[in-house]
Amino acid sequence: MTATDRYDLVIIGSGPGGYVAAVRAAQLGLKTACIEKSPRLGGVCLNVGCIPSKALLDSSEYYHLARDHFAEHGIKTGRLSLDLAALLSRKDQVVSDLTDSVRNLLKGNRVEIIHGKARLTGNQQVEVAAEKQNKRILQGNSILLATGSEPVEVPGMRFDGERIVSSTEALAFDTVPKQLGIVGGGYIGLELGSVWMRLGARVTVIEMLPKIATTLDGQVGRALDRILKKQGLEFQLNTRVISAKPTAKKVKVTLQKDGQQTGMTFDRLLVAVGRKPLTQGLGIQDVGIETDPKTGHIIVSPDYETSVKGIYAIGDLTYGPMLAHKASAEGIAAVEGIAGLAGEVNYDAIPSVIYTWPEVASVGLTEEAVKEKGVPYCVGSYPFSGTGRARCMGEKEGFVKLITHGKTDRIMGVHIIGPRAADMIAECVLALEFGASSEDIARTVHGHPTFAEALQEAAMAVRKCSIYAS
Ligand SMILES: Cc1cc2nc3c(=O)[nH]c(=O)nc-3n(C[C@H](O)[C@H](O)[C@H](O)COP(=O)(O)OP(=O)(O)OC[C@H]3O[C@@H](n4cnc5c(N)ncnc54)[C@H](O)[C@@H]3O)c2cc1C
Numbered sequence: 001m002t003a004t005d006r007y008d009l010v011i012i013g014s015g016p017g018g019y020v021a022a023v024r025a026a027q028l029g030l031k032t033a034c035i036e037k038s039p040r041l042g043g044v045c046l047n048v049g050c051i052p053s054k055a056l057l058d059s060s061e062y063y064h065l066a067r068d069h070f071a072e073h074g075i076k077t078g079r080l081s082l083d084l085a086a087l088l089s090r091k092d093q094v095v096s097d098l099t100d101s102v103r104n105l106l107k108g109n110r111v112e113i114i115h116g117k118a119r120l121t122g123n124q125q126v127e128v129a130a131e132k133q134n135k136r137i138l139q140g141n142s143i144l145l146a147t148g149s150e151p152v153e154v155p156g157m158r159f160d161g162e163r164i165v166s167s168t169e170a171l172a173f174d175t176v177p178k179q180l181g182i183v184g185g186g187y188i189g190l191e192l193g194s195v196w197m198r199l200g201a202r203v204t205v206i207e208m209l210p211k212i213a214t215t216l217d218g219q220v221g222r223a224l225d226r227i228l229k230k231q232g233l234e235f236q237l238n239t240r241v242i243s244a245k246p247t248a249k250k251v252k253v254t255l256q257k258d259g260q261q262t263g264m265t266f267d268r269l270l271v272a273v274g275r276k277p278l279t280q281g282l283g284i285q286d287v288g289i290e291t292d293p294k295t296g297h298i299i300v301s302p303d304y305e306t307s308v309k310g311i312y313a314i315g316d317l318t319y320g321p322m323l324a325h326k327a328s329a330e331g332i333a334a335v336e337g338i339a340g341l342a343g344e345v346n347y348d349a350i351p352s353v354i355y356t357w358p359e360v361a362s363v364g365l366t367e368e369a370v371k372e373k374g375v376p377y378c379v380g381s382y383p384f385s386g387t388g389r390a391r392c393m394g395e396k397e398g399f400v401k402l403i404t405h406g407k408t409d410r411i412m413g414v415h416i417i418g419p420r421a422a423d424m425i426a427e428c429v430l431a432l433e434f435g436a437s438s439e440d441i442a443r444t445v446h447g448h449p450t451f452a453e454a455l456q457e458a459a460m461a462v463r464k465c466s467i468y469a470s
Helices: 018-027 043-048 050-068 084-108 187-198 218-231 324-338 367-373 388-393 421-433 438-443 453-462
Strands: 006-012 032-036 112-115 117-122 125-129 136-145 149-151 179-183 202-206 234-236 240-246 251-257 260-266 268-271 275-277 311-313 352-354 359-364 377-383 399-405 411-418
Touching (some): 018 324, 043 050, 187 202, 187 352, 218 234, 218 359, 218 367, 218 411, 367 377, 367 399, 388 453, 399 453, 411 421, 411 453, 421 438, 438 453
Parallel strands (some): 006 032, 032 112
Antiparallel strands (some): 117 125
């Protein structure tokens, strides 16, 4: 082994967990290598997750606005048409620009990028296999696993990449399906369902639970259900998909509800029932890394060390929400720990967002969770229709809901459904981080006219002193 094959830190995976960890490690002076099996850096997030889905959501929202709402503003578009190929290629360009930026970022920080499939082979050793190249062995004083996750496949609905697909293929349909079935009413199903519905598909979301987006605050979840139905999404709740049979051009689905079986036929079926940690071929069993036998998550200590000393794991591989910003925060904290600093992640203040329109964003406890804890609490809410900014934009739906401790007024959770909720939630995450009270937000001067005024009014409403609520 040459000196160039020895590193302070070897990172496997270049998603938002791995590449952010690599940059932080380099900043802290660690000689770092980042191994990626795919030709493109950036992981699921940049290539087949957050970024392409948001690019499609933005483009499809423009199309929907031009088709259905421009006239309200006095803008006549004439005969509108959709160039799906151009829309998809714009998305691909956004992705490739961003993945190139990650490469430049890593290079600029002197992180060595190594392409190939990595496998743990022994004491602090990683073997990298790349096509048409000799296997390479790297030695790391520490190794960080950041190999992310993959879609869960359901028996009876095996992915064929054509009729029965995962989110990856649903980001690139070459025609708008007339009828799109989606198994799973979580955020991926709702976001991609919104995209194709806006572009003209009839979309049916099939969910075996009695509601969509089950982790949301109940009131917000019910509002989302109502708004999406009004937009045209169809929901089959309490319904289980028994099987799906692809034919040349369709997919026939057998459903079960209340003990009765029915059938539906779609052009495509997106199965979006969740994701599972991706550890296949990584050699974790060979080196003795413990995983959760039920979920496959790698078990880590509070400083992200696995059951094997010197090997760490972060992101979708480990417990917690499968979100890019959670992976990045863990990457930074893990590396800071490895470098002898005190990194940490506050799991009580991780925002989550559903990028439907209106957007849904939340942080902290839901009202149901607070009730279950038996903590005294107060709620303040305020509708976006009460703000000037939302009126100007013609946004009539949604509200902000703030939950505070009944005795101390400390904010315990904020749940927003409305325009630009994804951006508004940042102020609420900061409020939770700082242990702020509703009074802190109520007395903070918010710009006018902004959507954030709805948050200030909701904060005022906790103490029943909202200025505009009637
Ligand atoms: C459709 C969709 C939309 C999403 N939208 C959002 C969103 O809006 N916001 C959000 O926060 N999250 C979103 N997510 C989730 C987000 O993408 C993930 O939580 C995030 O990418 C996890 O980061 P990670 O670094 O843990 O792993 P990943 O991003 O999965 O990266 C892991 C990398 O490791 C590589 N790898 C795996 N095995 C090996 C190996 N043996 N050798 C070398 N390399 C290997 C993989 O090729 C991959 O590049 C979305 C996901 C999907 C599918």
